[in-house]
């Protein structure tokens with residue numbers, strides 16, 4: 603609900619990078635993501651709003667700006683799209699023709715210390731130590747690690763949405779942030795897979811609470827939270843904050 607396009611945690615993750623760009627006189631933002639990256643989608647719109655050039659380096663040389671409506675929209679907002687091979691993507695190679703002069707490179711998926719710092723705004727909004735437990739989903743881990751870094755007096759629970767626990771632990775070590783509870787039981791096989799049980803859970807949740815959730819991130823998080831509650835992992839009367847990180851059903 604933060605913004606119709608730069609929604610959920612994506613604005614929190616981007617804000618510090620945009621401020622840094624403005625402060626240091628960068629005119630151009632470059633970042634990396636997959637063909638359905640919510641991060642690049644938010645970045646392309648934010649760059650337009652702040653009068654910055656944007657380049658998105660997209661995994662998959664076989665793709666083009668018409669491969670999906672998100673890519674087409676990003677291009678319409680003025681982002682330059684560069685489609686690279688999976689190998690070059692993995693190595694985070696910026697194609698030679700991309701001008702890097704005066705550019706700020708934001709890491710893949712928007713993960714970095716500045717993204718984690720931006721997430722601290724959640725704690726300023728909800729207040730410290732008001733909840734015994736805080737839940738969020740984990741993609742790159744910026745939101746989760748940002749909460750581990752900034753939330754005092756709460757246990758932080760992260761629900762993995764893909765098989766990337768090793769990467770999250772590496773990120774945590776690099777930024778010297780201690781992780782807390784991380785669950786690998788609600789991945790449902792792999793990223794973005796949408797089994798019937800999960801989709802039905804999301805539909806029922808929306809019917810009951812009139813809050814939209816999608817199966818990729820928030821659906822997995824709430825599914826995990828409900829499962830843990832059902833298995834009596836929390837004492838009756840526990841205070842739990844579940845963070846809706848955005849994303850809507852398409």
Ligand SMILES: *Cc1c(COP(=O)(O)O)cnc(C)c1O
Pocket residue numbers: 610611615640641711739740741742743744745746819820847848849
């Ligand atoms: C990007 C995204 C996440 C993952 O956030 P990270 O900080 O990268 O872990 C979670 N939920 C939604 C809806 C997202 O778009």
